[in-house]
Amino acid sequence: MENLKTAFPNKTESERKKIARQFYHNFIDNFIEAVKLISAKPSWIADHYSMDTELFDRFYAQGRKTQMHLGHMFNWELASVGVPLCLKGKIITAYIPVGSQALDKIFFNMRSKTGCIPVPATDMTRAMMPYRNTIYMLALVADQAPGNLKRAYWLNFFGQPTPFMRGPEKGAQAGNIPVIFINFYKNRRGYYYGKTRLASDNPQSLPDGELTRIYARYLEEVITENPEMYLWSHKRWKHGWKEEYGKMWIDKTESPS
Numbered sequence: 001m002e003n004l005k006t007a008f009p010n011k012t013e014s015e016r017k018k019i020a021r022q023f024y025h026n027f028i029d030n031f032i033e034a035v036k037l038i039s040a041k042p043s044w045i046a047d048h049y050s051m052d053t054e055l056f057d058r059f060y061a062q063g064r065k066t067q068m069h070l071g072h073m074f075n076w077e078l079a080s081v082g083v084p085l086c087l088k089g090k091i092i093t094a095y096i097p098v099g100s101q102a103l104d105k106i107f108f109n110m111r112s113k114t115g116c117i118p119v120p121a122t123d124m125t126r127a128m129m130p131y132r133n134t135i136y137m138l139a140l141v142a143d144q145a146p147g148n149l150k151r152a153y154w155l156n157f158f159g160q161p162t163p164f165m166r167g168p169e170k171g172a173q174a175g176n177i178p179v180i181f182i183n184f185y186k187n188r189r190g191y192y193y194g195k196t197r198l199a200s201d202n203p204q205s206l207p208d209g210e211l212t213r214i215y216a217r218y219l220e221e222v223i224t225e226n227p228e229m230y231l232w233s234h235k236r237w238k239h240g241w242k243e244e245y246g247k248m249w250i251d252k253t254e255s256p257s
Helices: 002-007 013-037 042-048 054-061 076-086 101-111 121-131 167-175 210-225 243-248
Strands: 049-051 066-070 090-095 117-120 136-141 153-157 160-164 179-188 191-200
Touching: 002 013, 013 042, 013 076, 042 049, 042 076, 042 191, 049 076, 054 066, 054 191, 066 076, 066 167, 076 090, 076 101, 076 136, 076 179, 076 191, 090 101, 090 121, 117 121, 121 167, 136 167, 153 210, 153 243, 160 210, 167 210, 179 210, 191 210
Parallel strands: 049 191, 066 136, 066 179, 090 117, 090 136
Antiparallel strands: 153 160, 179 191
């Protein structure tokens, strides 16, 4: 509720409670669907997840790698196994290893069952080396909280100074890899559709921080459209702004709120 009040100060308490109730329904569905994915057959997955592939198909035909930047919108777990059934080439996803080895193995096996290659976000440089000369699509949940706040990009997100990881942008610029945003829509309970938008086909041409700024504004847009689909259960604004982060402020049109 604190997150919702921060993001939507102009909504009434009743409106925010309604979003919260809808969120909890989606949160439980996300959990149940993740459990189902452990045993689900590819035919079941293909029936429950579909997506717009035109942008990915275009760049694959050109022999170019792509990056998919997404946020914690439901159901990212179903998408992780559904995307490989929709796209050509190698599909790689960055993930945060779970502390429990047994649980981490369950998630790894679940996420890789349709051909996706999970790589640990904690060691991306080494993990990506075997695929550097292949045509791949790398999926990144780019709204993860960064570990080093002094090296993070900072900008206003829903009106609050917020840190974003630099890695997704820097990786795209290093290889001039086209970046495609994707958001998931719930057609009906248990059925999802991934809608894409081109962020940039030439990231190296963008000023430092611009790709992250575009991503943050995109994320605000899709969250505002369907706020009940976003993962509000984590404390999104747990890090306060400090003047020492000033050189990492990337939005030249706004000052820290």
